[in-house]
Amino acid sequence: MTEHIPAPREKTRPTAREIRSLAEIASAVSMRNFHRHLHSGDGHPVVIAPSFMTSDIGSAVMRQALRRAGYAAYGWEQGLNTGLREKVYRNYERHVLDLVSRHGRKASLVGWSLGGIYARSLAHRRPEYVRQVITLGSPVNIPEMRGVSGPVAKLYEMLNPGALSDPMLSWRDEWKRTPNVPSTAMYSASDGIVDWQYCVHEQPGPQAENLRVPASHMGMTHNLAVLYALSDRLAQAEGKWQPFSLSGIRQHLYAVSHTLQTA
Numbered sequence: 001m002t003e004h005i006p007a008p009r010e011k012t013r014p015t016a017r018e019i020r021s022l023a024e025i026a027s028a029v030s031m032r033n034f035h036r037h038l039h040s041g042d043g044h045p046v047v048i049a050p051s052f053m054t055s056d057i058g059s060a061v062m063r064q065a066l067r068r069a070g071y072a073a074y075g076w077e078q079g080l081n082t083g084l085r086e087k088v089y090r091n092y093e094r095h096v097l098d099l100v101s102r103h104g105r106k107a108s109l110v111g112w113s114l115g116g117i118y119a120r121s122l123a124h125r126r127p128e129y130v131r132q133v134i135t136l137g138s139p140v141n142i143p144e145m146r147g148v149s150g151p152v153a154k155l156y157e158m159l160n161p162g163a164l165s166d167p168m169l170s171w172r173d174e175w176k177r178t179p180n181v182p183s184t185a186m187y188s189a190s191d192g193i194v195d196w197q198y199c200v201h202e203q204p205g206p207q208a209e210n211l212r213v214p215a216s217h218m219g220m221t222h223n224l225a226v227l228y229a230l231s232d233r234l235a236q237a238e239g240k241w242q243p244f245s246l247s248g249i250r251q252h253l254y255a256v257s258h259t260l261q262t263a
Contacts, residue, residue: 024219038228039235041070044131045099045107046234048221049076049092049115051137052083059112062221062230069231074099081114086168092118097129106131108234112221113137113194121171123179131238132182134230136220137191139198141176182207182241184233186215186226193217209243212255225253 046066048059056063056075066073077095078088100107108131111119116138123133178201187199189212200210215223229244236242244256 024216024222024224038065038069038231041066041072041231041234042237043070043072043103044105044238045072045074045103046110047074047076047096047099047107047119048110049078049112049118050081051113051115051218051220052081054112055080059110059221062227065227066231066234071231071234072099072103076115076118083166084114084117084168085166089118089121089168093122093126096122097126100129106238109133110230111135111138113139113217116140117175120175120179121168123181123183124174124177127179127181130179130181132184132233132236132241133179134184134186134233135199136186136226136230137188137194137196137199137215137217138185139194140185141200141202142194142198176202178203178205178208182236184209184211184244186211186213186220186229188213188215188217188220191217207241209256211244214253229254 048056048063050056050058056077059075063073063075074095076092078092081088096107096109106129109119109122111117111133113136116135117140119133119135120138120140123130183201185200185208187196187210189196191199194217201208211229213220213223213226213229215226220226232244244250244254246254246256
């Protein structure tokens with residue numbers, strides 16, 4: 001399937017849409033029996049990096065579900081994600097490499113929103129340790145903070161007075177490129193925080209895909225459709241990655257594109 005991606009437009013994001021994240025969180029807690037339908041894991045480590053202004057608490061439900069399905073799921077263990085910092089990245093990298101050493105297996109990296117930039121950076125810099133990378137509403141193609149809603153951008157600037165001079169920002173061209181490991185970019189066309197056009201691969205390849213999911217930005221780690229698709233991607237045997245299938249009921253919930261054209 002080929003999907004045409006229009007050029008991003010300057011606009012204020014409809015953050016009011018994010019109120020639905022409350023329903024996603026509630027459904028994730030009340031429908032834990034759904035977890036038995038997740039694809040079974042093989043015990044390899046999965047590390048989830050959180051979104052801006054959240055910590056590992058934000059991915060606790062997702063990690064618990066993945067552990068029940070047979071994955072060794074971990075948080076990033078770097079506290080609150082207040083922005084892009086080279087020092088934080090170095091600590092995150094050491095954490096992932098330590099888990100790879102302990103398990104004797106490559107790690108799958110999951111990055112929610114800003115956490116996806118950390119995950120993509122690691123996939124580029126240490127691909128020999130990465131099994132695959134999956135981003136959830138991550139602005140990997142964002143040229144600057146103008147692609148993020150006004151209140152979020154202002155909060156970021158307030159919490160990061162030296163953000164424009166941090167060395168990690170100079171890596172932008174790196175994290176924008178499609179990694180040399182299997183990669184899935186999940187995005188929501190109704191994202192109320194980040195323009196979804198910034199959350200997709202600009203240069204998809206034979207092991208890269210863009211997957212549209214029915215989710216809010218803040219509800220990504222609790223959304224049942226996201227969790228199901230995530231377990232599907234993680235369940236693939238190492239070295240045997242295949243694109244997400246739209247068979248059966250999936251075609252009504254998701255949209256996948258392997259080749260994108262930008263206006």
